[in-house]
Amino acid sequence: MQLTAHDDISDYLIAPDPGRAGLTRAVEGFDHTGAPVITNVVEERPLTIFLNAQEIVTAMTIGDYPDYLALGFLRNQGMLRDSDEITGVDYDEELETVIVRTARKTDYEDKMRKKTRTSGCAVGTVFGDMMEGLEGVRLPATPVRTSWLYALSSKINRTPSLYLEAGAIHGTVLCQGDRPLVYMEDVGRHNAVDKIAGWMLRSGTGPEDKILYTTGRLTSEMVIKTAMMGIPVLASRSGFTAWGVEIAQQVGLTLIGRMRGQRFVCLAGEDRLLRDADPASVAEEPRRAGRKGAV
Amino acid sequence: MQLTAHDDISDYLIAPDPGRAGLTRAVEGFDHTGAPVITNVVEERPLTIFLNAQEIVTAMTIGDYPDYLALGFLRNQGMLRDSDEITGVDYDEELETVIVRTARKTDYEDKMRKKTRTSGCAVGTVFGDMMEGLEGVRLPATPVRTSWLYALSSKINRTPSLYLEAGAIHGTVLCQGDRPLVYMEDVGRHNAVDKIAGWMLRSGTGPEDKILYTTGRLTSEMVIKTAMMGIPVLASRSGFTAWGVEIAQQVGLTLIGRMRGQRFVCLAGEDRLLRDADPASVAEEPRRAGRKGAV
Numbered sequence: 001m002q003l004t005a006h007d008d009i010s011d012y013l014i015a016p017d018p019g020r021a022g023l024t025r026a027v028e029g030f031d032h033t034g035a036p037v038i039t040n041v042v043e044e045r046p047l048t049i050f051l052n053a054q055e056i057v058t059a060m061t062i063g064d065y066p067d068y069l070a071l072g073f074l075r076n077q078g079m080l081r082d083s084d085e086i087t088g089v090d091y092d093e094e095l096e097t098v099i100v101r102t103a104r105k106t107d108y109e110d111k112m113r114k115k116t117r118t119s120g121c122a123v124g125t126v127f128g129d130m131m132e133g134l135e136g137v138r139l140p141a142t143p144v145r146t147s148w149l150y151a152l153s154s155k156i157n158r159t160p161s162l163y164l165e166a167g168a169i170h171g172t173v174l175c176q177g178d179r180p181l182v183y184m185e186d187v188g189r190h191n192a193v194d195k196i197a198g199w200m201l202r203s204g205t206g207p208e209d210k211i212l213y214t215t216g217r218l219t220s221e222m223v224i225k226t227a228m229m230g231i232p233v234l235a236s237r238s239g240f241t242a243w244g245v246e247i248a249q250q251v252g253l254t255l256i257g258r259m260r261g262q263r264f265v266c267l268a269g270e271d272r273l274l275r276d277a278d279p280a281s282v283a284e285e286p287r288r289a290g291r292k293g294a295v
Numbered sequence: 296m297q298l299t300a301h302d303d304i305s306d307y308l309i310a311p312d313p314g315r316a317g318l319t320r321a322v323e324g325f326d327h328t329g330a331p332v333i334t335n336v337v338e339e340r341p342l343t344i345f346l347n348a349q350e351i352v353t354a355m356t357i358g359d360y361p362d363y364l365a366l367g368f369l370r371n372q373g374m375l376r377d378s379d380e381i382t383g384v385d386y387d388e389e390l391e392t393v394i395v396r397t398a399r400k401t402d403y404e405d406k407m408r409k410k411t412r413t414s415g416c417a418v419g420t421v422f423g424d425m426m427e428g429l430e431g432v433r434l435p436a437t438p439v440r441t442s443w444l445y446a447l448s449s450k451i452n453r454t455p456s457l458y459l460e461a462g463a464i465h466g467t468v469l470c471q472g473d474r475p476l477v478y479m480e481d482v483g484r485h486n487a488v489d490k491i492a493g494w495m496l497r498s499g500t501g502p503e504d505k506i507l508y509t510t511g512r513l514t515s516e517m518v519i520k521t522a523m524m525g526i527p528v529l530a531s532r533s534g535f536t537a538w539g540v541e542i543a544q545q546v547g548l549t550l551i552g553r554m555r556g557q558r559f560v561c562l563a564g565e566d567r568l569l570r571d572a573d574p575a576s577v578a579e580e581p582r583r584a585g586r587k588g589a590v
Contacts, residue, residue, distance in 0.1 A: 025537040029562035032441065032574050039553075039560050044515055044536040060515065060538075146327065187514060187536055219482060220339055220355065239464075241339040241482055242320040243355075258334075265334050267324035279327050 009159065014182045014199065016161035016171070023062055023162060042162060042169050044187045050099040051079055052106050062162070062169070062186050065195050066091045069186075070098040072198030076225055078133055079108050082201070134224060137251050139232040140208045144254060147277035149235060151178035152213055153259055154283075161185060172196060174231075175211040189216035193225050200229070207231040218257050220244045227251045233272065235259060240267055304454065309477045309494065311456035311466070318357055318457060337457060337464050339482045345394040346374055347401050357457070357464070357481050360490050361386045364481075365393040367493030371520055373428060374403050377496070429519060432546050434527040435503045439549060442572035444530060446473035447508055448554055449578075456480060467491060469526075470506040484511040488520050495524070502526040513552050515539045522546045528567065530554060535562055 009015050018024070024040045031037045048058045049070045056079070061069055067089045074080035085103040092098070152175050162169050162185050170189035174182040174196045184195040193214070200207065207230035214222065214236045220243040226234040227247070234248070235256040245267045248255040254269030262282035266273060304310050313319070319335045326332045343353045344365045351374070356364055362384045369375035375395065383396035447470050457464050457480050467487040469477040479490040488509070495502065502525035509517065509531045515538040521529040522542070529543070530551040540562045543550035549564030557577035561568060 027535070027537065027540050027562050029560050030565050030568075031561075032557055032559050032570075034570055037560060039535070039562060041535040041537045041540055041562070044538040187512075217482075240322070240334070240336040242322065242336045243339040245322050245336055262327055264327045265324050265332060266326075267322050267334060267336070270325050273325075275327075275329050 011155065011179045012159075012181065012183060014184070015159060016183050016185055017064070018160055018162045020064065023064060042187060046096055048095075048097045049073060050097060051108070052099070052101055054106065054108065056108070059191060060187060061191050065184065065198070066098045068184075068195040068198030068202065069191055070100050070198065071201050072194035072196065073191075074100055075197050075201055076194055076228060078228075079106065080201075133228055134247070134251055137227050137230075139227065139230065139252050141272065142209050142232050143274050144211060144233045144272050145178075145274045145276045146279075148175075148178040148211070149256065149259065149264065150262070150277055150282045152180055152211065152235075153237075155180055156183070156213060159183060170214070170216045172212060172214040172216070174200070174205075175213055176209060180213070181210075189214065190221065190225070193222070193229075197225075197229055211235060214238075217241065218244045218248075218255060220247055223247045223251075223253060223255065227253050232269070235264075240265075306450065306474045307454075307476065307478060309479070311454060311478050311480055312359070313455055313457045315359065318359060337482060341391055343390075343392045344368060345392060346403070347394075347396055349401065349403065351403070354486060355482060356486050360479065360493070361393045363479075363490040363493030363497065364486055365395050365493065366496050367489035367491065368486075369395055370492050370496055371489055371523060373523075374401065375496075428523055429542070429546055432522050432525075434522065434525065434547050436567065437504050437527050438569050439506060439528045439567050440473075440569045440571045441574075443470075443473040443506070444551065444554065444559065445557070445572055445577045447475055447506070447530075448532075450475055451478070451508060454478060465509070465511045467507065467509040467511070469495070469500075470508055471504060475508070476505075484509065485516065485520070488517070488524075492520075492524055506530060509533075512536065513539045513543075513550060515542055518542045518546075518548060518550065522548050527564070530559075535560075 022043060024042055026038050027041050029037055029039055043062055044060050045063050046058050047061050047066050049056045051074055087103055088101040090099045156173055161171055169185050169187055170192050171183060171185045172192040173180045182196055182199055184192045186192045210231045211233040212226050212231045216222065216236065217238045218234065218236050218240045220241060223234060223244045224247060233254040237259050238257060240257045245255060248268035252269055254272040256264050256266050258265050261284045262279040317338060319337055321333050322336050324332055324334055338357055339355050340358050341353045342356050342361050344351045346369055354364065380398040382398055385394045451468055456466055464480050464482055465484040465487050466478060466480045468475045469491045477491055477494055479487040481487045505526045506528040507521050507526045511517065511531065512533045513529065513531050513535045515536060518529060518539045519542060528549040532554050533552060535552045540550060543563035547564055549567040551559050551561050553560050556579045557574040
């Protein structure tokens with residue numbers, strides 16, 4: 001993480017590092033007038049995740065946190081439990097593989113035979129399992145202040161990121177109060193969430209007082225992942241799907257979408273919301289905020 | 296399809312039908328001031344696709360064209376061949392299943408054991424197979440005029456759609472010259488593309504002189520699908536990934552991104568481009584064009 005004098009960056013435990021080598025590539029092309037241009041585009045490479053001896057999935061990723069991605073993916077699929085003793089996480093950059101090793105013997109052959117393509121598509125997510133896994137979920141009644149949401153939105157929108165620089169990418173940020181903690185990006189929205197889950201597992205950070213903020217849509221899958229991670233609040237600039245709303249209402253998650261400037265809509269878990277900020281005091285969002293990778 | 300007096304809609308063979316029952320749902324919630332609001336959100340429901348007796352995948356979809364989705368998905372996975380005799384497509388609305396029946400006996404047990412989670416995530420896309428499948432691809436040298444691209448962009452941006460109405464959705468449009476033909480939307484970008492592939496299969500429409508326009512990012516998977524469908528040009532408002540560009544260059548696909556108003560960037564297949572329009576004559580994009588589902 002690069003520290004700058006800017007307050008917003010110093011909040012972060014992990015901030016985006018758009019300048020880091022290997023995340024983008026300069027590509028030659030031509031613009032609308034036929035003039036040669038150089039464009040920064042996001043790198044996307046395969047990472048094959050193993051759990052002990054078993055190959056689980058190949059994920060396309062920008063490749064910045066292979067260890068967190070593997071841990072978080074496996075945890076969010078229910079293949080890794082919070083109680084598991086992790087004996088190793090072996091990343092091989094050349095082979096583009098990462099092996100997560102546990103003391104417990106594992107075998108998910110059956111689980112991998114079923115597939116669901118969801119709106120965001122997590123390979124290996126078993127449809128029936130997804131809904132079953134939610135049955136035991138109880139999310140804490142932690143209040144969330146609108147002043148925090150406005151502060152987070154503002155800080156996150158101003159954080160230099162691949163999203164702002166090169167487009168074609170999704171960001172998800174783990175927050176606490178009005179402080180963004182861990183900002184992960186990736187070509188796939190679910191990778192970003194899984195990397196956060198992996199970081200939380202590794203660092204032993206609890207979910208009960210956290211807020212998950214995402215640039216992506218609040219689909220059923222995003223809602224399910226957030227609930228399974230034990231985080232009680234999910235917020236986004238983008239819109240909702242009906243099923244996402246339904247599930248959020250069922251599990252008692254606070255679901256906030258269409259966050260632009262002072263405006264937002266809450267379609268579930270309204271009771272956690274403490275409207276302590278005067279919306280009129282929040283600046284209208286400048287037109288250019290969040291504009292992706294302008295040439 | 297609803298016909299209106301508007302020229303842009305009359306171009307379409309299939310246009311979006313945002314008013315159609317069942318595609319969106321009105322949900323009660325609260326806004327930033329605490330006032331009750333009603334918000335239109337996109338429906339998302341599971342559809343289980345069978346090929347003959349074999350269950351292949353469950354896809355989350357808005358549910359408007361289950362038959363095209365099933366046909367297109369199977370074709371784009373290489374499980375259905377253009378030469379296959381399709382003896383039936385049986386959609387059961389209650390069971391939320393669709394069975395595609397062929398004269399040929401099929402068994403894709405092996406293919407389904409491998410998984411790839413790509414940046415957009417097509418369950419069941421076998422990574423090695425994806426790259427192999429591209430080896431035989433030869434895309435025709437059909438020229439594409441910039442005047443067409445500008446006209447398409449303009450018409451598509453003005454077409455009433457779920458994208459504009461309720462957000463949280465991706466659109467992909469099959470075009471020919473300056474005419475948009477088939478506009479499919481869905482919660483998942485790859486569903487929209489698969490529905491187009493299914494329609495092309497059913498209608499016997501060839502790809503050689505077509506353009507595929509999408510609201511989504513030009514990831515490796517989008518490029519691969521477009522190439523596998525035999526369409527030589529892929530265009531988007533959004534950005535690129537490096538691998539998507541590489542693959543496009545390898546297979547000789549014309550790849551155009553960041554299309555806003557008069558501007559765009561071409562990072563592959565420049566030779567097909569005929570710059571016949573004066574960019575200065577193209578209106579700057581109004582700020583509100585393409586703004587999703589504003590409350």
